[in-house]
Amino acid sequence: MMRRGLSYRSLMIITLFIGLFLLPFGVSYYILHILVMIGLWGMLILGLNLVGSMGYISICHGAFYGIGAYVASLLTLKTDMPFALNLIGGSASAGIASLLIGYPAFRVRGHYFAIITLAFGLIISLVFHNWSDVTNGDRGLSDIMGPIMDPMHYYYFTVFIVLAVILVTHKILYSRFGRKLRAIRSDENLAEQIGVKTFQTKLLAFLMSAVIAGLAGGMMAHYTNYIHPDLFSFANSFSMVMGMIVGGIGTTSGALSGGGVAIGLPEILRFTADARYIVMGIVLVLVMLFMPSGIAGTFYLYGREKKGPEGC
Amino acid sequence: MLTVRRLTKHFGGVVAVEDLSFTLAAGEILGLIGPNGAGKSTIFNLLTGLYRPDRGEILLNNENIIGLPVHQYARRGIGRTFQATRLFFTSSVAENIQVGCEVFHKKMTGQYIDEVLDLMNLSERIEKPVEQLTSAEQRRLMIALAMCASPKILLLDEPTAGMIAEEVSETLEMIQAIRNRGTSILFIEHNMRAVMNTCDRVIVINSGKLIAEGTPVKVRQNPDVIEAYLGKSDFHDA
Amino acid sequence: MFLWACIDGIVLGCIYALIALGLVLIYGVLEIPDFSQAGLYALGAYFTFTATRLLAFPYVLALVLSIAAVILLGLVIERVAYRPLQKKPAEGLLIVALGLLFILDNSALFIWGHEHKSISIAGIAGQTIGFWGRSFSLERALVIAVSALLIVGVHFLLMHTKKGDAIRAIFQDRDAAILMGIKIGHIRAITFAVSCVLTAIAGSLIGSVFSVFPNMGDYIVVKGFGAIILGGMGSVLGAAVGALIIGISESLGSTFISTAYKDLFAFAIIILVLLLKPSGLFGAKERIG
Numbered sequence: 001m002m003r004r005g006l007s008y009r010s011l012m013i014i015t016l017f018i019g020l021f022l023l024p025f026g027v028s029y030y031i032l033h034i035l036v037m038i039g040l041w042g043m044l045i046l047g048l049n050l051v052g053s054m055g056y057i058s059i060c061h062g063a064f065y066g067i068g069a070y071v072a073s074l075l076t077l078k079t080d081m082p083f084a085l086n087l088i089g090g091s092a093s094a095g096i097a098s099l100l101i102g103y104p105a106f107r108v109r110g111h112y113f114a115i116i117t118l119a120f121g122l123i124i125s126l127v128f129h130n131w132s133d134v135t136n137g138d139r140g141l142s143d144i145m146g147p148i149m150d151p152m153h154y155y156y157f158t159v160f161i162v163l164a165v166i167l168v169t170h171k172i173l174y175s176r177f178g179r180k181l182r183a184i185r186s187d188e189n190l191a192e193q194i195g196v197k198t199f200q201t202k203l204l205a206f207l208m209s210a211v212i213a214g215l216a217g218g219m220m221a222h223y224t225n226y227i228h229p230d231l232f233s234f235a236n237s238f239s240m241v242m243g244m245i246v247g248g249i250g251t252t253s254g255a256l257s258g259g260g261v262a263i264g265l266p267e268i269l270r271f272t273a274d275a276r277y278i279v280m281g282i283v284l285v286l287v288m289l290f291m292p293s294g295i296a297g298t299f300y301l302y303g304r305e306k307k308g309p310e311g312c
Numbered sequence: 313m314l315t316v317r318r319l320t321k322h323f324g325g326v327v328a329v330e331d332l333s334f335t336l337a338a339g340e341i342l343g344l345i346g347p348n349g350a351g352k353s354t355i356f357n358l359l360t361g362l363y364r365p366d367r368g369e370i371l372l373n374n375e376n377i378i379g380l381p382v383h384q385y386a387r388r389g390i391g392r393t394f395q396a397t398r399l400f401f402t403s404s405v406a407e408n409i410q411v412g413c414e415v416f417h418k419k420m421t422g423q424y425i426d427e428v429l430d431l432m433n434l435s436e437r438i439e440k441p442v443e444q445l446t447s448a449e450q451r452r453l454m455i456a457l458a459m460c461a462s463p464k465i466l467l468l469d470e471p472t473a474g475m476i477a478e479e480v481s482e483t484l485e486m487i488q489a490i491r492n493r494g495t496s497i498l499f500i501e502h503n504m505r506a507v508m509n510t511c512d513r514v515i516v517i518n519s520g521k522l523i524a525e526g527t528p529v530k531v532r533q534n535p536d537v538i539e540a541y542l543g544k545s546d547f548h549d550a
Numbered sequence: 551m552f553l554w555a556c557i558d559g560i561v562l563g564c565i566y567a568l569i570a571l572g573l574v575l576i577y578g579v580l581e582i583p584d585f586s587q588a589g590l591y592a593l594g595a596y597f598t599f600t601a602t603r604l605l606a607f608p609y610v611l612a613l614v615l616s617i618a619a620v621i622l623l624g625l626v627i628e629r630v631a632y633r634p635l636q637k638k639p640a641e642g643l644l645i646v647a648l649g650l651l652f653i654l655d656n657s658a659l660f661i662w663g664h665e666h667k668s669i670s671i672a673g674i675a676g677q678t679i680g681f682w683g684r685s686f687s688l689e690r691a692l693v694i695a696v697s698a699l700l701i702v703g704v705h706f707l708l709m710h711t712k713k714g715d716a717i718r719a720i721f722q723d724r725d726a727a728i729l730m731g732i733k734i735g736h737i738r739a740i741t742f743a744v745s746c747v748l749t750a751i752a753g754s755l756i757g758s759v760f761s762v763f764p765n766m767g768d769y770i771v772v773k774g775f776g777a778i779i780l781g782g783m784g785s786v787l788g789a790a791v792g793a794l795i796i797g798i799s800e801s802l803g804s805t806f807i808s809t810a811y812k813d814l815f816a817f818a819i820i821i822l823v824l825l826l827k828p829s830g831l832f833g834a835k836e837r838i839g
Contacts, residue, residue: 057644104821107828108779111583111644115775116824119817122769130810176414183411186400193360194412195386195461234768238652245645275660281653285631288646 020159024152032151034263036223039158040216042259045244046169046252047212050205053173053250055185057114058206059237060101060121061213064094066128066232068214069221070135073144076222083146087218094214095207097124102206106199109188121237128229140228144221154223161219165212170252172208181205182250235277239266242284248294257295313338313496314359314465319368321358321520328354329520332368336465341487341497343511343528345504347540351520352500353395356467359498360392361385372465391458392467395500397450399442405429405453406438412460424462431489432456433482448479452486459490466490468499472506484510508532516540554686555805556798561690561759563797564697568752569774570781570789571704572745578721579741583775585647586627587749588767589654594620594750595757595766596662599669609671617750624746625739633738651767659764669757689758696755700748701790708786713740769813773800776820781831788831795819 024032044065051058072090075081081089105116128135135141148154172178180201183191192198221227239262247258265283269276287294314336321329329351336342344352357363359370361382369376372388380388400408413425429435432452437445445453451471458466471487472480484506491497501507507514507528514531516524518540524531531537569591576584597619601612627650635642671689678687708714716737719727728734756766773796780795781788796816803815823831 052641055641057641057648059648104824107824110641111577112775112779114644114648115583115772115779116820118768119772119776119820122772123814123817126811126813176410179407179411179414182403183400186402187398189362189382190398190400191411192382193362193386193392194457195383196411197381197383199381234765235652238648241645241648275656277656278653278660281649281651281656284649285646285653288642288649289631289634292642 024155029151032155034267036151036155036158037220037263038256038259039162040220040223040259041240041243041262042256043162043165043216043219044213044240045247045255045258045262046165047209047216048240048244049169049250049252049255050172050181050209052244053178053181053185054202054205055188056110056202057241058117058209059114059234059241060117060124061209061240062232062234062237063121063124064098064210064213065217065220065236065240066124066227066229067097068094068217069227069232070128070141070217071214072218073141073221073227074134076144076146077141083148083222086146087215087222090218090221091211091214094217095211098207098210099203102203106202106206118234118237121234125229125233128232135229138229140226141221142226144225144227146222148222158219158223161215165215166252166256169212169255173250173252177201177204239280242280244294245284245292246287246294248296251294251296254294254296261295313340313373314498315369315371315374316359317369317371319355319358319370320366321354321363322366327520329358329365332517332520332522334515334522334525336496336498338464338496339491339494340513341491341499341511343507343514344498344500344517345502345507345514345531346517346523350517352517353469354520355517356392356469356500359385359467360390386461386463389461389464390467391461391463391465391495393451393454393458393469393471395469395473397447397454399450399453399457401442404439404441405434405445408442408453408457409460412457425460428456428459432459432486448475448483451475452483455483455486455490459495463495466495466497466499468497470500470502472501472503480506504532551805552802555801557686557690558805559798559801560794561693561797562801563794564694565752565756565793566770566773566777566797567790567793568697568700568748569770570777570793571701571786572748573771573774574778574786574789575704575717575741576745577778579717580628580632580738581724582632582643583647584745585644585771586624586631586650586654587745587774588771589651589658590620590624590746591749591753591767591770592658592762592764593623593654593753595669595753595762596658596667597750598754599662599667599757599762602669602671603667609669613751613754616754617747620750621743621746624742628738628742633735651771655764655767662764664764666761666763667757668761669754671758687759689755693755693759696751700751704744704748705786707744713737717741773813773816776816780820780823782829792831 023035044061048058048061068090070090071093072086075086075089076083101117101120105113105120108116129137131137148157173181180191180196183196184198184201188198217232243258243262244255245258246261247256248254265280266276269279316335317333319329319332321327332355334342344355346352354363358365361377361380361384365378370378372390377385377388400411403411409425409429426435429438432455434449434453434456437449442450442453451473455466455468455471468487472483475483480503487497487499487510499511511528513526514524514528515522516531516534516537523540524534524537526534569587572587573584576582576587594616597616598609598612601607601615602609605612607615631646631650632643635646671692708718716727716732717740719730719732720734720737752770753762753766774793777792777796778789780792781790796819799819800812800816804812807815
């Protein structure tokens with residue numbers, strides 16, 4: 001098990017909590033917006049972590065994000081159902097989609113799996129753009145109003161949900177199930193040979209990650225009140241993967257710092273306009289070449305070898 | 313316990329296993345020997361579901377297990393080690409065993425885990441990362457991992473490969489102890505002394521076919537067996 | 551109508567086959583799912599476009615220059631990004647490949663912008679060829695002819711040259727090949743270069759029949775891999791056949807059902823085969839434990 005300086009860590013967490021609570025009172029709406037987006041992306045990457053921990057890279061979570069967003073938004077716009085149910089509807093839809101694509105996708109290993117997810121992501125993006133009757137095509141859906149309209153209230157709401165997601169994913173990764181995931185990453189055939197139901201395990205992890213992504217999508221839609229297909233493109237799926245890798249696969253702090261990078265980097269690079277995506281790509285390649293454990297792996301696991309978080 | 317009937321496997325035009333039939337009785341240690349490339353590891357792969365035979369049956373307690381998903385083989389009581397050391401290298405000994413045992417969490421007790429580790433003389437090394445184990449310890453861990461399923465049958469692929477004489481004796485004792493607990497063992501070996509001392513019976517495979525079967529003493533004197541090994545340096549005492 | 555769709559399908563299939571061939575070679579020898587080929591595909595098209603449109607070079611010269619440029623880029627990528635990661639876990643290569651794809655795609659976007667461009671081949675543009683009583687654009691015929699030639703050429707390379715033997719040896723058993731003294735680094739570079747040639751030509755050809763746009767590679771590379779999956783991974787012939795199947799399905803679906811969703815049809819057939827026969831149409835791949 002990882003040795004942790006208990007009191008130091010608890011202190012850090014408490015400080016973090018207080019900081020999180022007080023934060024909105026001192027900052028501009030723009031910063032608040034950024035924080036909410038980092039929170040949502042942190043959620044996305046926390047979910048993606050579940051799949052990444054198995055050693056599988058999914059390049060379609062932008063699609064799950066989008067399915068959650070569109071379904072939740074449509075439920076809000078066209079029905080009188082309560083907000084919570086709409087969010088759940090969005091998550092569930094994303095979950096169902098993940099089972100539909102996961103079932104064939106997990107029949108192949110590693111690299112080919114990623115390709116199937118890439119294809120799926122592209123197709124869903126296509127549907128968002130073209131199924132105008134439902135999604136309103138490139139014009140997008142607007143005036144998506146939930147019960148929480150004040151940015152500051154939404155901030156607290158997001159923080160609450162993100163903390164819940166952190167707790168859940170943390171628990172999962174450090175449980176019996178998490179060990180199975182890491183075993184699959186380490187040597188999938190061996191895991192199968194000793195009796196791990198690898199197919200079902202993989203599908204379950206994928207499902208959970210999609211449900212979280214769908215939830216984040218629904219939340220984002222009701223925060224920005226407007227969604228359109230470009231928000232859920234391959235570029236976004238890619239940014240999520242980038243965030244996960246740069247932050248550090250499989251770690252919680254990595255997911256959040258990854259979210260920070262995924263949101264922050266394009267913001268910082270705003271001045272470079274279209275070239276910023278090129279920079280993001282370069283960042284990813286450089287990180288993989290020189291810092292494969294990501295931010296969390298390299299800086300937090302001082303004490304251990306830099307190979308990324310394993311075990312309990 | 314385990315009955316194999318007319319097992320046949322082709323890869324393209326190459327016959328890997330041909331019309332193989334044998335049985336493994338409860339509590340028996342059966343040696344599987346033969347020159348390199350004779351098809352021994354292929355047999356193991358067939359017995360654990362990695363390959364699907366073209367013909368034949370594999371009966372575990374009179375139930376044909378061909379066609380089941382790989383994870384079911386372990387769950388029904390077939391444990392297996394590999395010729396090359398395969399473990400979850402990025403984890404510790406404890407974590408390896410945990411993964412192995414958690415699959416059966418309803419049936420396994422902590423006590424069983426302790427017993428297995430004790431048996432394989434790894435209790436002291438439990439927190440160590442696998443990479444820090446000696447090569448012999450790693451091979452024993454592989455056996456321990458296979459034991460996690462509380463298997464009725466243990467398939468060991470060259471368990472003493474790469475070990476010095478002392479380690480070999482130790483490992484063979486452990487194998488005996490495992491049998492004494494009620495597990496049947498089928499093991500592939502090139503070390504003839506190990507085979508002679510440990511096995512109740514031996515089957516000999518050459519070019520995918522069964523060429524001899526019987527007690528170690530009888531098999532060793534079999535002229536077909538001697539011919540199969542002539543000129544090959546696989547036949548050795550350690 | 552049906553014939554048109556089929557011809558277009560074969561044209562697409564040829565392009566996918568070229569890409570799939572390149573991908574299969576790289577995957578077999580370097581063990582990388584090389585997404586960067588998607589970016590190189592687009593850049594190959596753009597280089598040819600620039601050479602013909604802006605520099606007014608004749609098509610063949612432009613093509614040659616484009617191929618040279620793509621090979622150069624490709625070798626740099628192989629050396630700088632892929633080679634250092636050879637020993638690390640497999641996901642690393644996947645991610646780097648993805649990153650490279652992103653870089654290349656967006657570089658194309660940055661330099662040439664969103665608008666679709668097209669390449670016209672002087673001397674051929676606008677001309678048609680008669681076939682079975684109908685006429686088809688000469689460009690289409692060119693694509694099919696060139697692709698067929700290239701596929702035959704690659705086949706010859708693999709089967710009848712020493713380098714080809716080395717490539718096939720590595721394909722079958724990497725470790726044995728090293729033991730036999732084959733210089734892996736050398737072969738890696740050659741394989742990559744061959745792929746780049748196929749990719750650059752594919753991009754340049756498609757630019758004359760359809761159009762050139764920054765993300766063109768993304769869909770193509772997915773279909774290329776899809777062809778490999780369809781055909782059974784590791785089977786070069788299978789990849790080519792898979793590519794034709796995908797091309798024709800896509801074209802038929804696009805013509806008779808819906809153009810906007812043409813990629814969906816390509817995708818659907820891949821999924822269908824995956825569900826029914828995961829090892830592909832030609833693959834009898836056993837998993838080795």
